[in-house]
Amino acid sequence: MQQxxxxxxxxxxxxxxKCTSTCPIVRAGATYSPRRxxxxxxxxxxxxxxVHDGLYVCLTCRQCDxxxxxxxDYTGLILGLRQSAxxxxxxxxxxxxxxxxxxMRLMANGGTQQDRLGWxxxxxxxxxxxxxxxxxxxxxxxxxxxxxxxxxxxxxxxxAAIKLLNALGETPIVSPEERCCGHDLLWIGDRKGFExxxxxxxxxxxxxxxxVLVTSCAECLRTWRIDYQPLIPDDFPEILHISEFLADxxxxxxxxxNKQTRATYQDPCRLGRHLGVYDQPRxxxxxxxxxxxxxxxxxxxxxxxxxxxxxxxxxxxxxxIQVERLREARDTGADVLVTACPKCQIHxxxxxNDPNIGEEISIEMRDAAELVAEALDKRDSK
Amino acid sequence: xxxxxxxxxxxxxxxxACNWCSYAGADTAGVSRIQHQPHFxxxxxxxxxxxxxxxxxxxxxxxxxxxxxxxxxxxxCHYIFGNERAIEQFEKTMSIVKMLGIEEQRLRLExxxxxxxxxxxxxxxxxxxxxxxLGPSPFGRKRSPAKAGKGVAG
Numbered sequence: 271m272q273q274x275x276x277x278x279x280x281x282x283x284x285x286x287x288k289c290t291s292t293c294p295i296v297r298a299g300a301t302y303s304p305r306r307x308x309x310x311x312x313x314x315x316x317x318x319x320x321v322h323d324g325l326y327v328c329l330t331c332r333q334c335d336x337x338x339x340x341x342x343d344y345t346g347l348i349l350g351l352r353q354s355a356x357x358x359x360x361x362x363x364x365x366x367x368x369x370x371x372x373x374m375r376l377m378a379n380g381g382t383q384q385d386r387l388g389w390x391x392x393x394x395x396x397x398x399x400x401x402x403x404x405x406x407x408x409x410x411x412x413x414x415x416x417x418x419x420x421x422x423x424x425x426x427x428x429x430a431a432i433k434l435l436n437a438l439g440e441t442p443i444v445s446p447e448e449r450c451c452g453h454d455l456l457w458i459g460d461r462k463g464f465e466x467x468x469x470x471x472x473x474x475x476x477x478x479x480x481x482v483l484v485t486s487c488a489e490c491l492r493t494w495r496i497d498y499q500p501l502i503p504d505d506f507p508e509i510l511h512i513s514e515f516l517a518d519x520x521x522x523x524x525x526x527x528n529k530q531t532r533a534t535y536q537d538p539c540r541l542g543r544h545l546g547v548y549d550q551p552r553x554x555x556x557x558x559x560x561x562x563x564x565x566x567x568x569x570x571x572x573x574x575x576x577x578x579x580x581x582x583x584x585x586x587x588x589x590x591i592q593v594e595r596l597r598e599a600r601d602t603g604a605d606v607l608v609t610a611c612p613k614c615q616i617h618x619x620x621x622x623n624d625p626n627i628g629e630e631i632s633i634e635m636r637d638a639a640e641l642v643a644e645a646l647d648k649r650d651s652k
Numbered sequence: 653x654x655x656x657x658x659x660x661x662x663x664x665x666x667x668x669a670c671n672w673c674s675y676a677g678a679d680t681a682g683v684s685r686i687q688h689q690p691h692f693x694x695x696x697x698x699x700x701x702x703x704x705x706x707x708x709x710x711x712x713x714x715x716x717x718x719x720x721x722x723x724x725x726x727x728x729c730h731y732i733f734g735n736e737r738a739i740e741q742f743e744k745t746m747s748i749v750k751m752l753g754i755e756e757q758r759l760r761l762e763x764x765x766x767x768x769x770x771x772x773x774x775x776x777x778x779x780x781x782x783x784x785x786l787g788p789s790p791f792g793r794k795r796s797p798a799k800a801g802k803g804v805a806g
Binding site (some may be wrong): 377411 | 747
């Protein structure tokens, strides 16, 4: 515990309480206090003592870390605490009955040939083994199969990204051997499950001989860039988000106006506060003719997250945050809420399912790549 | 339990049964003294509509070689439409199971009424035979990397 407190700079805490006052969950009304956890860690209390004090309530959105005047890594502390709690055999009560965690663990176990590429259409050029770009699909095909109740189309973003890569003359590797990146197992504390996935994935990409690894998922990106770091060999491909990959190549895409769209952008917590990628998705959207980007009052580093990043917490507070966020998006007058992480889309769409206020808060949601790919269509039809 | 000799391998099957029809159907098979294969563990739920993907996936994760989901015949559900919900859940589960590369024959949906003791025995025998032919589940031979954790609230 002492090591963890030192590593996350918890000892620097001077008890100002900015973390608690900035926490979106607290602002939604939960009895929860990041500050109390930092103090508990400094006092050397075991992780198990925090379990019933909201260990799995934290959204890990890093809002508090961004505000902390002494740079305490509260999110890192929560990660460490969840890992020790897991070692003491405590897990959160996972939403969806733990179906998604089971899926990840089945993948971690391996031993079967996944059938995960059924969504690839003929017009998309991909290669299962060789290429300059390795396109990391993430688990969007599983999400679309699982969230059939509320019309989730995260695969559209995946297809759009491949289409854009094709338009740049790349035939990306899309591997049937890919497994879940393990992000969500890591964040409920399951280090062992995470590591077996990590080893498989790093090995897969390293052996492919690709030069760049591109993904559309903000969580996969965070996992690859930060959590896989200790496993990654020296000559490993560069790891980029699709928006980072495309942002400086938009001229080559020869985009033309499809229709006038007012779009607002939801910063995924993983892409924004975790990795500092704020500008590229915006540059990408602005490069599309006919797209007008309007910002929500809380954007960039202040953006409110979708309240469900790690599949470990979904409660009335999360719902409140989502509803608030959707109202904010609607108030901008935008036609479409654009995001760069499939989970933002899933969770905000789920909130739109509300039978009472669904109408008031509904807004079309799309992945940034979809908007760009649409501007390609126009060119093709000319 | 499983032994190394392939011929004497017995599968481990998880059967989800609804309280009102399938579970009672198993009971009928019992009181009627109908002989059937014994290699399954039965989990009773109030309604087949309760059997969400998580239940089935957890069973596979923990090493089940096959999973049978059973409920009342369509139109006979104790809760009117619970088994229609069960179909939706089952289809969703099946698509994920297939995506994971688990043979689809390892998962089955059957309607068994409380009077159909003989049919229960027949389904169990047939399904056990099918799983026997498929052999052990890829997740069955070693325990999954997840250890059995106590949930915070359940």
